Amino acid sequence: xxxxxxxxxxxxxxxxxxxxxxxxxxxxxxxxxxxxxxxxxxxxxxxxxxxxxxxxxxxxxxxxxxxxxxxxxxxxxxxxxxxxxxxxxxxxxxxxxxxxxxxxxxxxxx
Amino acid sequence: xxxxxxxxxxxxxxxxxxxxxxxxxxxxxxxxxxxxxxxxxxxxxxxxxxxxxxxxxxxxxxxxxxxxxxxxxxxxxxxxxxxxxxxxxxxxxxxxxxxxxxxxxxxxxxxxxx
Numbered sequence: 001x002x003x004x005x006x007x008x009x010x011x012x013x014x015x016x017x018x019x020x021x022x023x024x025x026x027x028x029x030x031x032x033x034x035x036x037x038x039x040x041x042x043x044x045x046x047x048x049x050x051x052x053x054x055x056x057x058x059x060x061x062x063x064x065x066x067x068x069x070x071x072x073x074x075x076x077x078x079x080x081x082x083x084x085x086x087x088x089x090x091x092x093x094x095x096x097x098x099x100x101x102x103x104x105x106x107x108x109x110x
Numbered sequence: 111x112x113x114x115x116x117x118x119x120x121x122x123x124x125x126x127x128x129x130x131x132x133x134x135x136x137x138x139x140x141x142x143x144x145x146x147x148x149x150x151x152x153x154x155x156x157x158x159x160x161x162x163x164x165x166x167x168x169x170x171x172x173x174x175x176x177x178x179x180x181x182x183x184x185x186x187x188x189x190x191x192x193x194x195x196x197x198x199x200x201x202x203x204x205x206x207x208x209x210x211x212x213x214x215x216x217x218x219x220x221x222x223x224x
Binding site: 032034036042043044045046049089091093095096097098099100101102103 | 116153154155160207215
């Protein structure tokens with residue numbers, strides 16, 4: 001099956017700093033990716049998506065970068081806030097399903 | 111708020127029992143996918159329903175089954191519950207079934223099997 005991995009299981013950042021969460025994917029044919037945020041006891045929340053014909057996409061305070069050459073995604077969060085504390089997943093779309101990694105836990109230190 | 115609602119929010123069942131979980135998709139969405147999320151893990155795909163038909167299945171045994179109704183709501187049924195079935199069950203709603211189609215999740219049903 002497909003695998004989606006994350007480089008770091010945990011990340012701590014100071015409030016106001018920028019956060020970068022990384023993700024590696026295994027299938028070069030994957031052409032759609034979503035970043036999700038999951039708070040404790042809740043379902044995954046859609047943050048931002050990117051298609052393989054793009055290498056960068058920006059949202060409100062978030063930017064996703066896609067490097068197809070090395071099969072790598074990153075999520076950048078600007079001016080990280082305490083409300084950003086959560087587990088972040090990248091999800092790789094193949095056929096009808098999404099493949100998720102184990103997630104990165106982001107902790108924002110006030 | 112995604113508009114995807116799941117019920118119940120929590121459930122405790124005994125090993126060997128059967129359980130039915132329910133999901134209402136977001137308005138305008140005709141595709142529902144179910145995922146199982148074990149503690150500390152990412153969600154794993156169980157299956158997808160599109161226009162009342164199963165449209166893809168992950169690596170789950172046949173005792174995991176589902177239905178989709180004409181209003182696009184869906185049920186997940188699990189028979190002969192095992193302790194390892196304890197997990198958060200997530201429903202994701204999509205506007206279609208093609209690749210590059212976004213998926214929006216509900217809050218999940220926390221199932222505990224004792």
